Amino acid sequence: xxxxxxxxxxxxxxxxxxxxxxxxxxxxxxxxxxxxxxxxxxxxxxxxxxxxxxxxxxxxxxxxxxxxxxxxxxxxxxxxxxxxxxxxxxxxxxxxxxxxxxxxxxxxxxxxxxxxxxxxxxxxxxxxxxxxxxxxxxxxxxxxxxxxxxxxxxxxxxxxxxxxxxxxxxxxxxxxxxxxxxxxxxxxxxxxxxxxxxxxxxxxxxxxxxxxxxxxxxxxxxxxxxxxxxxxxxxxxxxxxxxxxxxxxxxxxxxxxxxxxxxxxxxxxxxxxxxxxxxxxxxxxxxxxxxxxxxxxxxxxxxxxxxxxxxxxxxxxxxxxxxxxxxxxxxxxxxxxxxxxxxxxxxxxxxxxxxxxxxxxxxxxxxxxxxxxxxxxxxxxxxxxxxxxxxxxxxxxxxxxxxxxxxxxxxxxxxxxx
Numbered sequence: 455x456x457x458x459x460x461x462x463x464x465x466x467x468x469x470x471x472x473x474x475x476x477x478x479x480x481x482x483x484x485x486x487x488x489x490x491x492x493x494x495x496x497x498x499x500x501x502x503x504x505x506x507x508x509x510x511x512x513x514x515x516x517x518x519x520x521x522x523x524x525x526x527x528x529x530x531x532x533x534x535x536x537x538x539x540x541x542x543x544x545x546x547x548x549x550x551x552x553x554x555x556x557x558x559x560x561x562x563x564x565x566x567x568x569x570x571x572x573x574x575x576x577x578x579x580x581x582x583x584x585x586x587x588x589x590x591x592x593x594x595x596x597x598x599x600x601x602x603x604x605x606x607x608x609x610x611x612x613x614x615x616x617x618x619x620x621x622x623x624x625x626x627x628x629x630x631x632x633x634x635x636x637x638x639x640x641x642x643x644x645x646x647x648x649x650x651x652x653x654x655x656x657x658x659x660x661x662x663x664x665x666x667x668x669x670x671x672x673x674x675x676x677x678x679x680x681x682x683x684x685x686x687x688x689x690x691x692x693x694x695x696x697x698x699x700x701x702x703x704x705x706x707x708x709x710x711x712x713x714x715x716x717x718x719x720x721x722x723x724x725x726x727x728x729x730x731x732x733x734x735x736x737x738x739x740x741x742x743x744x745x746x747x748x749x750x751x752x753x754x755x756x757x758x759x760x761x762x763x764x765x766x767x768x769x770x771x772x773x774x775x776x777x778x779x780x781x782x783x784x785x786x787x788x789x790x791x792x793x794x795x796x797x798x799x800x801x802x803x804x805x806x807x808x809x810x811x812x813x814x815x816x817x818x819x820x821x822x823x824x825x826x827x828x829x830x831x832x833x834x835x836x837x838x839x840x841x842x843x844x845x846x847x848x849x850x851x852x853x854x855x856x857x858x859x860x861x862x863x864x865x866x867x868x869x870x871x872x
Contacts, residue, residue, distance in 0.1 A: 476789070476810060476813060476833070476835055476861060477493075477730075477732065477767070477769045477789065477791050478578075478732060478734055478764065478767055478791075478793070478794045478808050479578045479579060479580045479602065479806070479808050480577065480578040480710070480732060481493070481555075481575075481576065481577070481578055482769075482771070482789045482813055482815075482833065482835075483495065483507070483771070483789075483815075484503050484506030484507055484557070484573070484575050485500065485501050485503030485504065485506065485507075485520070485522070485557065485559070485575075485867070486501075486522040486524070486557070486817070486829045486830070486831045486865040486866065486867035487500040487501055487503075487785065487817070487819065487829050487831075487867070488500060488503070488507060488773075489524065489815060489817070489831045489833060489863070489865055490785040490786070490787065490815050490816060490817020490818075490829070490830075490831030490832070490833075490865070491726065491773030491774065491775060491785045491786065491787040491815065491817070492771040492772050492773040492786075492787020492788050492789045492813070492815050493507075493728065493769075493771045493773075493787065493789055493815075494714060494716075494726040494727060494728045494771045494772070494773035494787065495507035495508060495511065495714070495728065496508045496668070496670075496680040496681065496682055496712055496713060496714025496728045496730075497670055497678045497679055497680030497714035497715050497716040497726060497728075498511075498678070498680075498714065498716040498724070498726045498773075498775075499511025499512065499514050499515050499670070500515070501515060501518065501520045501559060501867075501869050502515055502518050502519060502520045502559025502560055502561040502571055502573060502869070503520055503522075503557055503559040503573050503575060504559075504561075504573070505559070505571060505572075505573040505608050505610040505612075505621065505623045505666070506573045506575045506606065506608060507682065507728075508621065508666075508668035508669075508670065508680050508681075508682040508714070509608070509610045509611075509612055509621030509622055509623040509666055509667065509668045509682070510612055510619040510620050510621035510668035510669050510670045510680065510682070511612070511619070511621065511668070511670060511680070512561050512569045512571045512610050512612040512621055513567070513568075513569050513612035513613055513614045513619040513620075513621060513670075514614070514619060514670070515561055515569075516561070516563060516871060517561065517562055517563055517871060517872050518559075518560075518561055518869055518870065518871045518872065519559070519560050519561075519869065519870055519872065520557070520558070520559040520560075520867055520868070520869040521556075521557070521558055521867060521868055521869075522556070522557045522558075522829070522865060522866060522867025522868070523554055523555065523556045523557070523865065523866060523867075524554070524555040524556075524557070524831075524863050524864070524865040525552060525553075525554060525555075525863065525864045525865070526552060526553045526554075526555055526861070526862075526863045527551060527552040527553075527861065527862045527863065528548075528581075528859060528860070528861045529548060529837070529858075529859065529860045529861065530547040530548065530582060530807050530857075530858065530859040531544065531545055531546045531547045531548070531807070531857075531858055531859075532544075532545050532547065532588060532800075532804040532807060532855055532856060532857050532858070533545070533855070533856040533858075534588060534804075534846070534853060534854070534855050534856075535853055535854050535856065536852065536853030536854055537846060537850075537851040537852060537853035538851040538852055538853065539591055539592070539850060539851025540591035540851070541588060541589070541591050541592075541846075541850070541851060541853070542853070543588075545584050545586060545587075545588045545804070546584070546585070546586075547582040547583060547584050547599060547807070548583070549583025549584065549585045549597050549599070550581055550583045550601075553581070555576045556574075556576070557573075557574065557575045557576070557867070558573070558574040558575075559571065559572070559573045559574070560572050561610075566614075567613055567614040567615070568611075568612075568613045568614075569610075569611070569612045569613070570609075570610070570611055571609075571610050571612075572607065572608065572609045572610065573606075573607075573608045573610065573623070574605070574606070574607050574608070575605075575606055575608075576603070576604065576605055576606075577604040577605065577606045577627070577707065578604050579601075579602045579603040579604055580600065580601075580602045580806045580808055581599070581600070581601045581602070582599035582600055582804075582805055582806065582807065583597050583598075583599040583601075584596065584597055584598045584599050584635070585597050587635045588804050588855075589635065589636070589637070589638045591851075592637075592638035592641075592642075592850065593637050593638055593641060594635050594636065594637050594638050595634075595635050595637060595654075596635060597634060597635055598634060598635025598636065598805075599633070599634065599635065599805060600631070600632070600633045600634075600805045600806060601630075601631065601632050601633075601657075602629065602630075602631050602806075603629060603630045603631075604627065604628070604629045604707065605627070605628045605629070606625050606626065606627055607625075607626040607628075608623040608624065608625050608626070608666070609623065609624050609626075610622070610623040610624075617671060617672040617673075618669065618670065618671040618672075619669070619670045619671075620667075620668070620669050621667065621668050621669075622665065622666070622667045622668075623665065623666045623667075624663060624665060625663060625664045625665065625666055625684065625687060626661075626663050627661065627662045627663060627664065627687045627689060627707060628659065628660075628661050629659065629660055629661075629689060629705070629707075630657055630658070630659045631657065631658055631659070631660075631692055631695060631705070632655070632656055632657045632658070633652070633653045633654070633655075633695060633698060633805075634653055634654050635653065635654075636652055636653035636654075636698070636805075637652075637653060637654075638850075639652050639653070639698070639754060640652035640653055640697065642849075644750065644753065645747060645753060645754055646697040646698070646753055646754040646755055647696075647697055647702070647753040647754065647755040647756040647759065648696050648697030648702075648755050649697055650697065651693070651694060651695055651696045651697035651698065651703070651755065652695070652697040652698045652754065652755075653698070655694035655695060656694070658692045658693065658694035658695055659692075660689045660690040660691060660692050660705070661689065661690055662687050662688050662689035662690060662706070662707070663687065663688075664684060664685040664686065664687035664688070664707065665684070665685050666682060666683065666684040666685075667682065667683055668680065668681065668682035668683070669681050669682075675718075676717060676718040676719075677715065677716070677717050677718075678715070678716045678717075679713070679714070679715055680713065680714045680715075680716075681711075681712070681713045681714075682711060682712055682713075683711040684709060684710050684711065685709055686706055686707065686708060686709040686733075686736065686737070687706060687707035688706055689704070689705055689706050689707060691703035691704050691705075692704075692705055695755075696755050697754060697755040698754050698755055699739040699754075699755060699759075699761075700738040700739045700742055700754075700755065700756065700757075700758060700759040700760065700761050701738055701739070701755075701756075701757055701758065701759065702755055702756075702757075703755065704738065704739060705737070705739045705740075706737050706739075707737075708732055708733045708734050708736060708737050708740070709733045709736060710730060710731060710732045710733065711730070711731055712728055712729055712730035712731060712769075713728070713729055714726065714727065714728035714729070715727055722776055722777035722778075723774070723775070723776050723777075724774070724775045724776075725772075725773070725774050726772070726773045726774075726775075727770070727771065727772050727773070728769075728770075728771040729768065729769070729770055729771070730768070730769040730771070731766065731767075731768050731769075732766065732767050732768075732769065732794075733766045734764040734765065734766055734767065734794050735764060735765050735766045735794075736766070737761075738758055738759070738761055739761050739762070740761055740762055740764045741761055741762075741763070741764055741765070741766075742758065742759065742760055742761030742762075742763070743760070743761065743763040743796075743798075743799060744760045744761070744762070744763055744799060744801070744802045745763075745798070746760060747759075747760035748847035748849060748850075760802075762795075762799065762802055762803055762805075762806055763795065763796055763798070763799030763802065763803070764794040764795060764799075764808075765794045765795075765796060766794070767791050767792055767793070767794045768791060768792070769789065769790075769791040770789070770790050770791065771787065771788075771789050772787055772788045772789075773785065773786070773787035773788075773815075774786050774787065780821065781820065781821045782818060782819070782820055782821070783818065783819040784817075784818050785815075785816070785817040785818060785819070785831075786814075786815060786816050786817070787814070787815040788812075788813065788814055788815070789812070789813040789815070790811060790812050790813070791811055792811065793808070793809040793810065793811050793838060793840065794808070795807070795808065795809055795840055795857065797840060797841065797842055797843035797844075797845065798842070798843055798844050798845055799845065800840055800841075800842035800845040800854070800855040800856065800857050801842065801845045801846045801847075801850070801855040803855075803857060804855055804857065807840075807857035807858065807859050808859065809838045809839075809840045809857050809858070809859050810835040810836070810837075810838050810859050810860065810861055811835075811836075811838045812835070812836045812838075813833055813834065813835040813836070813861075814833070814834050814836075815831065815832065815833045815834075816831070816832045817829060817830055817831035817832065817865075818830055825870045825871045825872065826868065826869070826870040826871075827868070827869050827870070828866070828867070828868055829865075829866070829867045829868075829869070830864075830865065830866050831863075831864070831865040831866075832862075832863070832864055832865075833861070833862065833863040833865075834860075834861070834862050835859075835860055835861035835862075836860060837858060837859065837860035838858070838859060838860070839856065839857065839858045840856065840857045840858075841854060841856045842854035842855045842856055842857075
């Protein structure tokens with residue numbers, strides 16, 4: 455147990471180094487095996503990170519430990535055109551080029567039908583670092599951008615009854631945020647309810663908790679179904695940025711839920727699919743539009759104030775796994791969604807261009823010993839561009855802000871049974 459606590463503490467200390475955005479600002483999957491299969495896992499638990507997707511899966515993975523790390527490299531930027539105030543140009547947001555995303559999972563069967571475990575993982579995040587500020591014409595300093603990182607530690611209890619399992623996780627959440635170079639939104643009279651708490655305040659952090667519950671059921675010898683629900687995670691306020699985020703610095707983690715299926719289609723071949731709904735629009739700091747801000751009807755940081763205008767989104771995940779031989783298992787997958795940023799909201803989202811839609815994934819697991827296995831994964835998110843439409847208000851010179859993003863990730867994990 456002492457070794458477990460040390461490993462969990464180490465993973466928790468490292469995880470805030472991660473900032474990643476693949477489906478909005480959530481990860482496309484959790485656990486290197488799931489990531490290599492398009493993120494599927496609601497009906498297909500594979501390791502001790504299963505609780506991050508569906509806590510019911512922990513009842514099926516047995517006694518095991520998993521350690522992994524993902525190297526994540528997003529390519530993000532923006533373009534401003536038709537602006538009358540000197541903002542025109544192409545801007546590269548890759549001042550910080552890559553990130554490390556660690557993960558840790560531990561599971562123990564207390565008896566043949568009851569498991570207790572913990573999963574530690576980066577839930578999501580967003581980073582932009584513009585070495586040349588897109589807001590320089592209005593007094594914005596360089597570098598400009600934001601850095602958001604979220605970590606979950608999820609103690610999980612799961613139990614089996616026949617071919618069905620049920621699970622519950624307590625999601626202990628930590629997030630860290632900073633913004634810099636946003637002086638125009640602080641200096642322009644009336645835009646912020648607290649102008650001194652918009653930008654350049656260093657890192658602030660907040661904590662909170664929520665719950666995820668889930669079910670899996672083997673409904674036939676070849677088909678397993680699953681369903682999961684995660685509550686909105688109520689976070690303490692980011693006080694240093696109470697002039698930026700709605701409701702005086704409130705930044706909760708959205709409710710999300712989903713369902714999945716896994717099908718043993720042939721000997722050695724498993725096909726799986728998940729559908730996940732993420733309710734970004736229900737978090738005011740994320741979902742409220744900026745329209746009221748530029749119309750003078752609301753403020754940054756105000757009660758129900760302006761936000762990034764993100765809409766709820768539905769994510770579709772597809773994966774395949776093939777046991778090539780007893781030593782090698784191959785994986786692949788595809789992820790698609792409608793990115794959450796409307797064309798009218800691109801100006802503020804120069805800071806958070808989470809617009810990628812289509813991803814492909816590949817991976818493999820190699821049996822290294824009777825109890826140990828090595829898994830590798832690769833993910834590519836194809837470049838998506840979103841061109842603004844009525845996005846920059848006249849007070850900032852009009853014109854349009856266009857966003858772009860693509861991504862690559864390489865992951866490796868080692869897991870062992872005990």
